[in-house]
Amino acid sequence: MKIIWDKGHGGNDPGAVANGLQEKQLTHKIVEYAMSYLEENYTGFEQRTTRTGDQTLTLSQRAKMANDWGADVFISVHINAGKGTGFETYVYNGGVSSRTVALQNVLHNEILTTMRQFGNITDRGKKRANYAVLRETKMPAVLTENLFIDSNDAKHLQNEAFLKAVGEAHARGVAKFLGLREKPKVQSQQKPSDEKLYHVQVGAFRDRKNAERLAEDLQKKGYPTIIV
Ligand SMILES: [Zn+2]
Known part of the structure; x- marks a missing residue:
């Protein structure tokens, strides 16, 4: 399975700019978080991004990259502007496959x-538009508009943990859509034989009854207890 991530804008096109934020930097971060998360948690795929750094690309170049590579899925990440609030996703407003609609559904729900x-995030809905990257790509393609850079939404976009979570949600959505296999979780390591173990003892008594009383107390509090 081939996944292509499109970081909106870049190079001499910063995209929307407000509140000390640039759209091109936010889309870069979200995609990088998405790619790392996929790499760490899933197998059976290849992924690329339309720009690894801060290159300037036309919309057609982005679509062509995806088509020439034969990508199975195209995700374009953007930040909204215009002083609104909330999250929305787009697919092409011409003929689209049911697979494209399915990709929009799974991504939209996962990210929202x-x-x-x-916090409270407005659902602006699953929309359709005549965007070049959606029109010119041959595979299921979705564009996400991740909140507004020039409204109160910016407080989330200034939060690195939020950007990371949003990137990871994009990754989970794509993984679900493609049915990617999860990597087996690493089991806890065997303790090396020379590792020290520290024991805690809570009482020593001549009379066994006193020991039993304390053991009972500890058990009531939820501690595993043995009398030696
Ligand atoms: Zn944009």
Whole structure:
């Protein structure tokens, strides 16, 4: 499975700019978080980004990259502007496959649910538009507009933990859509034989009854207890 991540804007096109934030930097961060999360947690895919750094690319170049590579899925990440609030996603407003609609559904739900862990986020809906990257790409393609850079939404966009969570939500959405296999979790390591173990003893008594009384107290508090 081939995934291509499109970081909106870049180079001499910063995208929307407000509140000390640049859209091109935010889309870079969100995509990098998405790619790292996929790499760490899933197998059976290849991924690329339309720009690894701060290159300037036309919309057609981005779509062509995805088409020439034969990507299975195209995700374009953007930040909104215009003093509104909330999250929305787009697919092409011409003929789209049911797969494209499915990709929009899974991504939209995954990302919105994650964003709402940070506060009230308006759902602006699953929309359709005649955007070049959506029109010119041949595979299921979705564009996400992740809050508004020039409204009160900016407080979330200034929070690195939020950007990371949003990136990871993009990754989970794509993984669900493609049915990627999760990597087995690393099991806790065996203790090396020379490792020290520290024991805690809570009482020593001549009369066994006193020991039993203390053991009973500890058990009531939830401590595993043995009398030696
Ligand atoms: Zn944009």
